[in-house]
Amino acid sequence: MNGLKLHGISRSFGDHKVLQDVDFGVRRGEIVGFIGGNGAGKTTTMRLILGMLNPTGGHITWDGEPISTDNRRSIGYMPEERGLYPQMSVKDQIVHFALLEGKTLGQAKEKADELIATLGLSGREKTLIQDLSLGNQQRVQLAVSLVGNPELLVLDEPFSGLDPLAVDTMAGLIQQQAAQGVGILFSSHQLELVERLCDRVCVLDRGRVMADGAVSELQDTDQTRWELKFDRPAGEFVAELSLVASFHIEFKMSNQSSVFITVDGRDATVPQDVLEIAERFGRLRSIEPVQRSLGALLSQDFISSGRGITPDREAELESAGQTR
Ligand SMILES: Nc1ncnc2c1ncn2[C@@H]1O[C@H](COP(=O)(O)OP(=O)(O)OP(=O)(O)O)[C@@H](O)[C@H]1O
Numbered sequence: 001m002n003g004l005k006l007h008g009i010s011r012s013f014g015d016h017k018v019l020q021d022v023d024f025g026v027r028r029g030e031i032v033g034f035i036g037g038n039g040a041g042k043t044t045t046m047r048l049i050l051g052m053l054n055p056t057g058g059h060i061t062w063d064g065e066p067i068s069t070d071n072r073r074s075i076g077y078m079p080e081e082r083g084l085y086p087q088m089s090v091k092d093q094i095v096h097f098a099l100l101e102g103k104t105l106g107q108a109k110e111k112a113d114e115l116i117a118t119l120g121l122s123g124r125e126k127t128l129i130q131d132l133s134l135g136n137q138q139r140v141q142l143a144v145s146l147v148g149n150p151e152l153l154v155l156d157e158p159f160s161g162l163d164p165l166a167v168d169t170m171a172g173l174i175q176q177q178a179a180q181g182v183g184i185l186f187s188s189h190q191l192e193l194v195e196r197l198c199d200r201v202c203v204l205d206r207g208r209v210m211a212d213g214a215v216s217e218l219q220d221t222d223q224t225r226w227e228l229k230f231d232r233p234a235g236e237f238v239a240e241l242s243l244v245a246s247f248h249i250e251f252k253m254s255n256q257s258s259v260f261i262t263v264d265g266r267d268a269t270v271p272q273d274v275l276e277i278a279e280r281f282g283r284l285r286s287i288e289p290v291q292r293s294l295g296a297l298l299s300q301d302f303i304s305s306g307r308g309i310t311p312d313r314e315a316e317l318e319s320a321g322q323t324r
Pocket residue numbers: 013016018036037038039040041042043044045
């Protein structure tokens with residue numbers, strides 16, 4: 001496989017097994033989303049990729065060969081704990097990191113000018129980092145990770161704290177890099193963003209890869225999900241339905257008037273008894289199949305493996321717009 005590949009990576013700190021048998025890869029030009037709860041091991045994985053930590057087990061390859069120090073020089077990294085100097089100007093900051101990459105002063109200045117233009121920071125060359133908005137600070141942070149013309153970008157929560165406009169800008173910059181053949185691995189807790197941007201997603205759950213694949217592959221399940229929308233709160237409908245529902249029907253209530261029902265089978269229809277109750281309940285506005293969002297899929301996986309994202313949590317995800 002071209003690009004980066006982790007093979008059975010494990011890492012412990014003392015007795016604490018933080019990563020266990022982690023396998024996944026990032027090809028050139030591919031955007032891979034790295035998701036998982038707090039403490040799942042995302043940052044640790046990134047540090048292992050960068051060579052800042054050594055694995056307890058397993059190995060990492062680059063274009064099929066064991067990863068070398070030279071290969072690692074072609075990885076741009078945006079750490080979670082941002083590493084900018086508040087009292088340095090934008091241009092000096094980028095020049096500083098370009099010098100650390102081994103460029104001459106002339107080359108470093110040239111690179112800084114190029115990145116300032118590419119990342120939309122023109123006019124802010126002399127602004128101090130501490131005087132920039134968070135969105136612009138993140139742009140500088142991205143610029144810094146790009147000074148070495150990386151073949152792979154490893155970005156630890158590049159979207160955290162950004163407003164929607166800044167998120168769009170950062171997303172555009174990441175897509176631009178991928179279009180130029182740079183592989184991207186980024187972690188995020190914003191699932192709808194991961195879904196929108198990524199070619200592939202790797203889901204880490206307490207140090208193990210729970211899912212890895214294209215979003216469409218993860219969505220390709222043997223179940224059909226329906227949304228029944230009513231003109232009024234559907235609490236009574238859910239209560240009545242729960243009396244007749246057979247085990248393979250699952251319902252989630254969100255925003256009071258929508259009920260989601262999951263039925264086994266790819267081309268399944270809404271069961272007749274559900275329709276009868278809906279008719280009796282009245283004011284059914286629509287019945288539509290819905291594609292599962294990443295958020296719903298993950299909560300589903302958690303439910304089916306008995307690890308307890310509750311229907312309440314699902315409702316939270318739904319109302320936060322993480323399901324369609
Ligand atoms: N140097 C260390 N020594 C001991 N434990 C560590 C060390 N680094 C990380 N850990 C532990 O490893 C686990 C995974 O941490 P990590 O930062 O990789 O998770 P994460 O998925 O990035 O979490 P978050 O989403 O909160 O950033 C945590 O329990 C953390 O306390």
